Amino acid sequence: MIQLYNVSKVYENGVKAVSDLSLHIKKGEFAFLVGPSGAGKSTLIKLIFREELPTRGQVMFNGKNILRMKPREVPHLRRKIGMVFQDFRLLPQKTAAENVAFALEITGTSSREIKRLVPAVLEQVGLKDKGDLLPAQMSGGEQQRVGIARAIVNNPLIIIADEPTGNLDPDTSWEIMNLFQDINRRGTTILMVTHASDIVNTMKKRVIALQNGGIVRDEESGVYRREP
Amino acid sequence: MKRAGCTAVNLNSIKYFFKEAFTSLVRNSWLSVSSIGIVTVSLIILGASLLLVVNAEKLAQSVESSVEITAFLKEDVGKVERDRIKDKIKENSAVSTIEFISKEQALKDMKQSFGERSDILESLEDSNPLPDAFRIKTKTAEAVPAAARALEKINGIEQVRYGQGVVEKLLNVTKWVRLASIVTLGLLTLAAVFLIATTIRMSVFARRREIGIMKVLGATNWFVRFPFMLEGIVLGLTGGLLAILVVDLGYLSLMQKVKVSLPFIQLVNESQVILSILGSMIGLGIFIGALGSWFSLRRFLKV
Numbered sequence: 001m002i003q004l005y006n007v008s009k010v011y012e013n014g015v016k017a018v019s020d021l022s023l024h025i026k027k028g029e030f031a032f033l034v035g036p037s038g039a040g041k042s043t044l045i046k047l048i049f050r051e052e053l054p055t056r057g058q059v060m061f062n063g064k065n066i067l068r069m070k071p072r073e074v075p076h077l078r079r080k081i082g083m084v085f086q087d088f089r090l091l092p093q094k095t096a097a098e099n100v101a102f103a104l105e106i107t108g109t110s111s112r113e114i115k116r117l118v119p120a121v122l123e124q125v126g127l128k129d130k131g132d133l134l135p136a137q138m139s140g141g142e143q144q145r146v147g148i149a150r151a152i153v154n155n156p157l158i159i160i161a162d163e164p165t166g167n168l169d170p171d172t173s174w175e176i177m178n179l180f181q182d183i184n185r186r187g188t189t190i191l192m193v194t195h196a197s198d199i200v201n202t203m204k205k206r207v208i209a210l211q212n213g214g215i216v217r218d219e220e221s222g223v224y225r226r227e228p
Numbered sequence: 229m230k231r232a233g234c235t236a237v238n239l240n241s242i243k244y245f246f247k248e249a250f251t252s253l254v255r256n257s258w259l260s261v262s263s264i265g266i267v268t269v270s271l272i273i274l275g276a277s278l279l280l281v282v283n284a285e286k287l288a289q290s291v292e293s294s295v296e297i298t299a300f301l302k303e304d305v306g307k308v309e310r311d312r313i314k315d316k317i318k319e320n321s322a323v324s325t326i327e328f329i330s331k332e333q334a335l336k337d338m339k340q341s342f343g344e345r346s347d348i349l350e351s352l353e354d355s356n357p358l359p360d361a362f363r364i365k366t367k368t369a370e371a372v373p374a375a376a377r378a379l380e381k382i383n384g385i386e387q388v389r390y391g392q393g394v395v396e397k398l399l400n401v402t403k404w405v406r407l408a409s410i411v412t413l414g415l416l417t418l419a420a421v422f423l424i425a426t427t428i429r430m431s432v433f434a435r436r437r438e439i440g441i442m443k444v445l446g447a448t449n450w451f452v453r454f455p456f457m458l459e460g461i462v463l464g465l466t467g468g469l470l471a472i473l474v475v476d477l478g479y480l481s482l483m484q485k486v487k488v489s490l491p492f493i494q495l496v497n498e499s500q501v502i503l504s505i506l507g508s509m510i511g512l513g514i515f516i517g518a519l520g521s522w523f524s525l526r527r528f529l530k531v
């Protein structure tokens with residue numbers, strides 16, 4: 001579903017964040033992206049999301065070359081990708097339900113559909129009765145659940161999560177991981193950046209290890225470890 | 229704007245657009261008020277100068293129809309010579325009508341205008357000092373000065389007189405009003421566009437986090453920009469409405485005053501003319517608002 005061919009990214013200030021990287025991610029996969037700080041993990045995600053354009057190489061998403069996309073097609077690419085962030089990125093003045101509904105409003109969903117979908121997805125992430133709370137009234141784990149609900153409500157092909165448990169305690173992190181696993185079982189591809197070694201080691205999923213902008217290890221049911 | 233996401237705008241989106249636009253207006257209240265103020269001032273100038281121009285033109289037209297040239301003949305010009313001069317005058321293409329006024333006719337006219345006091349002219353009966361003259365009308369008021377100068381050169385014409393420069397002055401005034409208002413309006417419009425662009429920039433800055441989230445969620449450029457566009461348009465429109473209020477009330481009270489103290493002056497009061505002036509004020513207000521936001525969004529809101 002995602003293919004990168006010999007992708008390099010040099011930022012305007014001359015920093016080489018990704019160099020000559022090739023990567024395939026298949027539909028339905030669950031993959032961890034690991035590596036030390038500054039390895040280029042977030043940059044790689046931005047290249048897939050077309051937030052940054054590669055300096056060299058090609059990026060395919062769902063059979064389409066995203067570099068050849070017209071600017072007005074970009075939002076439609078992004079609607080097929082559900083993003084989850086370490087800092088949740090919720091709108092503070094909107095309630096949980098409104099935050100989720102906002103993702104639907106943006107895509108022009110009808111009010112009736114919004115009324116039907118929002119409670120259903122809130123229930124799926126375990127926030128059945130918390131729809132009316134503001135982000136400030138929720139715990140970090142609950143806020144991340146809202147973030148996940150917002151990411152899946154438009155039925156994306158893939159969820160990309162950049163350190164989704166980075167701000168959460170271990171128990172809450174596991175609850176969130178179970179939620180991701182649940183979503184993956186329903187057929188959604190998941191690509192997750194993480195530094196949580198115990199999670200990676202326990203879940204035994206594909207592990208892609210980055211260092212200095214290149215892939216140094218890529219294995220099925222891999223583990224988290226410091227590269228030599 | 230044919231993308232699927234844009235055509236399916238629902239009530240939620242519309243509510244969202246207006247809510248966001250007004251939240252921003254309140255947040256930047258100081259800048260918003262300044263933007264509205266400068267839009268109002270420039271549109272008042274637009275409205276006032278348009279009204280001045282249409283009124284001056286109307287006045288020029290009414291003067292035009294009464295302006296004529298009088299060419300006095302020399303003492304010794306006889307009948308044959310007179311016909312020759314008349315033919316010469318006719319040759320001028322700007323001239324529309326010629327009428328001969330004999331010295332006797334001139335005296336009669338003068339007596340008539342003196343009315344009851346005409347007795348003071350009795351003594352002139354025997355030695356009428358008034359000259360023979362031609363009364364000439366031109367096709368347009370603008371042609372009067374040039375035609376008068378041409379007539380002066382004809383042999384046998386002693387002196388040429390016309391409306392003491394009234395027409396020239398009037399046309400000069402409208403020319404200057406036009407020029408001055410175009411320049412001021414241009415400068416003020418620029419300032420207004422700039423101020424609105426700054427206001428919108430502040431709004432974009434205040435909401436950059438939200439904008440980032442919208443882009444992540446796949447909002448179209450159009451969807452992100454629309455509330456800001458709306459904010460600019462609301463600023464321009466509000467300025468326009470205030471200016472209309474001022475100009476309309478000002479003009480109404482001016483008409484009232486003129487009616488009382490200068491009853492012979494007819495101000496333009498055709499509702500069609502006035503409505504189109506007010507309409508162009510609103511139109512320019514909206515245009516200024518939209519242009520200001522457009523500039524700002526082009527620079528500060530790239531997807």
Ligand SMILES: Nc1ncnc2c1ncn2[C@@H]1O[C@H](COP(=O)(O)OP(=O)(O)OP(=O)(O)O)[C@@H](O)[C@H]1O
Nearest residue numbers: 011012013015017036037038039040041042043044
């Ligand atoms: N917008 C940018 N402009 C310039 N340099 C950047 C930019 N974003 C990232 N970089 C640089 O590119 C390199 C890779 O950064 P990136 O954010 O991809 O790392 P990361 O693997 O996500 O690290 P972390 O685990 O700390 O999040 C770093 O050296 C970083 O300083």
Ligand SMILES: [Mg+2]
Nearest residue numbers: 041042043162
């Ligand atoms: Mg990162």
